[in-house]
Amino acid sequence: MDKPQKHTWLFEISPKSNLLDFKFKEIWQYRDLLMLFVRRDVVTLYKQTVLGPLWYLIQPLLTSVIFTLVFNGIADIQTGTVNAFLFNLAGITIWNYFAECLKATSDTFKKNENIFGKVYFPRVIMPLSITVSNLLKFGIQVLIFTAFYIFFAITGNAGSISPYLVLLPIIVFIMGMLGLGLGMIISSMVTKYRDLTFLVQFGIQLLMYVSAVMYPLAIVSKKLPSYVSWIVEFNPLARVIESFRYMVFQQGKFDIGFIFLTLGISIVVFLFGLIIFNKTERNFIDTV
Amino acid sequence: MQEKDIILRVEKLSKQYRLGVIGTGTISHDLNRWWHKIRGKEDPYTRIGERNKRNTVGKSNYVWAIKDISFDVRKGEVLGIIGKNGAGKSTLLKILSKVTMPTQGIIRSKGRIASLLEVGTGFHPELTGKENIFLNGAILGMTKAEIKSKFEEIVEFAGVQRYVDTPVKRYSSGMKVRLAFAVAAHLEPEILVVDEVLAVGDAEFQKKAIGKMQDIAKGEGRTVLFVSHDMDAIQKLTQRTVVLADGEVIFDGDTDTAIQAYLNQGMDIKPYHEWESMETAPGNDFGRLKSAAIRNEKGELCNRFSVRDDMYVEVTYWDLNTEYHNTAIIHVVNERGQRLFASNEFNAPDWLEYHDKTNKGIVTATCKIPRHFLAEGQFSLLVAVGNYNPEIIHAVEDNLLSFEIFDDTTGDGVRGPYAGKWPGLMRPMLSWKIKKQPLDPK
Numbered sequence: 001m002d003k004p005q006k007h008t009w010l011f012e013i014s015p016k017s018n019l020l021d022f023k024f025k026e027i028w029q030y031r032d033l034l035m036l037f038v039r040r041d042v043v044t045l046y047k048q049t050v051l052g053p054l055w056y057l058i059q060p061l062l063t064s065v066i067f068t069l070v071f072n073g074i075a076d077i078q079t080g081t082v083n084a085f086l087f088n089l090a091g092i093t094i095w096n097y098f099a100e101c102l103k104a105t106s107d108t109f110k111k112n113e114n115i116f117g118k119v120y121f122p123r124v125i126m127p128l129s130i131t132v133s134n135l136l137k138f139g140i141q142v143l144i145f146t147a148f149y150i151f152f153a154i155t156g157n158a159g160s161i162s163p164y165l166v167l168l169p170i171i172v173f174i175m176g177m178l179g180l181g182l183g184m185i186i187s188s189m190v191t192k193y194r195d196l197t198f199l200v201q202f203g204i205q206l207l208m209y210v211s212a213v214m215y216p217l218a219i220v221s222k223k224l225p226s227y228v229s230w231i232v233e234f235n236p237l238a239r240v241i242e243s244f245r246y247m248v249f250q251q252g253k254f255d256i257g258f259i260f261l262t263l264g265i266s267i268v269v270f271l272f273g274l275i276i277f278n279k280t281e282r283n284f285i286d287t288v
Numbered sequence: 289m290q291e292k293d294i295i296l297r298v299e300k301l302s303k304q305y306r307l308g309v310i311g312t313g314t315i316s317h318d319l320n321r322w323w324h325k326i327r328g329k330e331d332p333y334t335r336i337g338e339r340n341k342r343n344t345v346g347k348s349n350y351v352w353a354i355k356d357i358s359f360d361v362r363k364g365e366v367l368g369i370i371g372k373n374g375a376g377k378s379t380l381l382k383i384l385s386k387v388t389m390p391t392q393g394i395i396r397s398k399g400r401i402a403s404l405l406e407v408g409t410g411f412h413p414e415l416t417g418k419e420n421i422f423l424n425g426a427i428l429g430m431t432k433a434e435i436k437s438k439f440e441e442i443v444e445f446a447g448v449q450r451y452v453d454t455p456v457k458r459y460s461s462g463m464k465v466r467l468a469f470a471v472a473a474h475l476e477p478e479i480l481v482v483d484e485v486l487a488v489g490d491a492e493f494q495k496k497a498i499g500k501m502q503d504i505a506k507g508e509g510r511t512v513l514f515v516s517h518d519m520d521a522i523q524k525l526t527q528r529t530v531v532l533a534d535g536e537v538i539f540d541g542d543t544d545t546a547i548q549a550y551l552n553q554g555m556d557i558k559p560y561h562e563w564e565s566m567e568t569a570p571g572n573d574f575g576r577l578k579s580a581a582i583r584n585e586k587g588e589l590c591n592r593f594s595v596r597d598d599m600y601v602e603v604t605y606w607d608l609n610t611e612y613h614n615t616a617i618i619h620v621v622n623e624r625g626q627r628l629f630a631s632n633e634f635n636a637p638d639w640l641e642y643h644d645k646t647n648k649g650i651v652t653a654t655c656k657i658p659r660h661f662l663a664e665g666q667f668s669l670l671v672a673v674g675n676y677n678p679e680i681i682h683a684v685e686d687n688l689l690s691f692e693i694f695d696d697t698t699g700d701g702v703r704g705p706y707a708g709k710w711p712g713l714m715r716p717m718l719s720w721k722i723k724k725q726p727l728d729p730k
Contacts, residue, residue, distance in 0.1 A: 013395040033426040120386035282389045
């Protein structure tokens with residue numbers, strides 16, 4: 001309009017956007033909101049029915065019992081010196097963190113349509129807060145696992161703790177980033193295809209069976225032909241879960257190089273998810 | 289307008305929506321469509337939602353919700369935005385608040401924008417009042433420290449001191465709304481976008497809310513974009529108003545003229561009605577209505593008057609009566625349906641001179657409704673023509689025209705400078721006589 005642009009505009013709203021603008025600065029500005037969302041999730045969880053928080057204990061325990069009966073009892077999978085129940089519990093505990101993050105973030109846009117349609121904040125705050133508050137549920141499950149671990153350690157059925165256990169935060173970080181990244185990609189697709197949410201439920205189930213949650217990684221190449229076993233062997237999730245078990249039982253495979261490779265993969269998945277998510281966030285309210 | 293005062297500039301802003309079928313919304317439907325397509329069959333999901341609200345059936349699948357909107361906002365200005373449903377207000381608001389992006393054009397801003405499209409966004413019933421204040425404040429863009437420093441003020445403004453630690457699910461709906469508004473009102477962005485939030489709570493709280501809005505605008509010197517259907521609130525809060533219609537700015541200027549422009553759109557609020565021909569006009573062989581109009585002092589058509597304005601109702605009819613004396617009749621009905629008064633042409637002292645049973649003709653009878661007579665509000669007008677002795681009504685049109693009367697607090701009216709609700713169906717300026725006796729000296 002006016003020839004020399006002597007205005008110093010603080011910001012602009014325009015149809016153009018930079019695909020690689022991750023808006024980390026803006027996310028940082030909203031860190032208080034992130035923590036308040038986490039707080040809300042935690043407080044409301046606590047304030048719900050008695051069974052609410054208890055569910056986070058019952059679910060992994062019952063699943064472990066069933067797995068132990070089916071896979072170790074019926075299918076006769078050997079878990080070495082480690083007690084089969086404890087072995088399965090370890091797998092489920094770490095798997096649950098990934099699965100919960102993925103499940104909860106994959107319908108971000110649909111679930112928050114109302115609030116997203118009324119007020120702006122960096123949308124990614126929402127899935128991020130879910131990932132953080134799931135950390136608390138993960139913590140509860142780790143406590144349960146620890147209790148059983150101590151119990152079986154006394155009876156001598158728990159292997160021994162590896163010094164690599166100090167890398168546990170990295171393992172958890174990888175699971176969180178993978179869950180969050182995939183969740184963001186799916187949540188962006190859900191704005192277009194609503195029936196995708198059912199697929200997610202089902203997909204997570206299937207993914208669990210090829211992620212070495214309830215069997216040692218080594219058994220796969222032994223029992224299955226190579227044209228099938230690669231699905232498990234090259235599944236980063238399977239390797240991460242196997243690594244977690246190595247940390248607590250010192251049994252199975254462990255490759256520190258692979259851990260850092262997976263860390264790299266998970267960060268790439270997260271950034272890719274963020275790009276798609278940020279792209280969707282701009283106009284999704286017109287299509288839901 | 290000083291260039292450097294501009295805090296927000298909207299340039300050629302447009303938003304396009306695609307109608308009809310974008311995707312079917314589910315994978316299974318999309319696969320089914322694809323399967324139909326490769327077999328050369330008709331797409332089973334077309335023809336859904338082809339018609340759009342702007343009646344351009346089939347022509348194009350795209351509609352411009354807003355098109356080439358441009359305006360500047362100065363620092364400290366309170367800008368009103370009005371328009372009917374579908375005029376593009378909500379779309380503009382959504383773009384301003386970054387909920388969705390424009391298709392073309394740009395908004396430049398020198399200040400933080402906070403929007404209040406809804407009060408209580410993100411309130412969680414299980415959380416206490418205090419927790420919700422923090423959460424809602426953060427959603428609206430405040431930092432924790434900012435909320436903390438204003439916490440006492442917010443609680444006091446909402447009047448919920450006793451219930452801060454009670455879960456919001458136990459609050460009455462009024463309390464919830466008050467709390468939500470209180471949080472929003474204590475936001476401190478440079479630019480505040482407000483959408484009709486004043487229409488909440490009881491009368492006392494509404495007064496408080498309007499007062500707070502006035503403070504924000506006047507006292508604290510912040511820039512406010514205020515969107516509303518409530519002409520009273522627009523009039524009280526803003527000097528300048530933008531009127532949107534069908535996605536375009538049809539007026540941008542002083543609020544009084546803007547409201548006029550807004551009210552003059554569309555049929556139902558036209559201050560004028562005319563029938564096309566004598567044959568189709570209501571009536572009989574004795575008299576037929578021709579037209580009716582509401583005019584101001586200058587003789588212009590007008591349907592919005594101050595309580596200080598005289599108003600003229602003009603009834604034109606074919607006077608075909610050679611047996612009795614015809615008279616035009618008007619009734620004024622207020623928005624609650626109460627018939628305030630009726631008035632007849634035969635009150636004119638020279639009435640019989642025009643109705644001497646001999647000459648047919650077209651009669652134009654004008655009734656002056658004086659200033660300081662009707663109270664503020666919306667009124668509808670019944671127009672009729674008939675004769676008395678015997679009483680025969682030839683034509684009657686109820687709710688034919690409508691008009692609005694407003695009041696302000698400039699001090700020369702019946703209400704003086706008092707800004708609160710003024711009671712009474714009528715607002716006559718009556719004469720008072722005063723006597724005063726000194727107290728008996730001891």
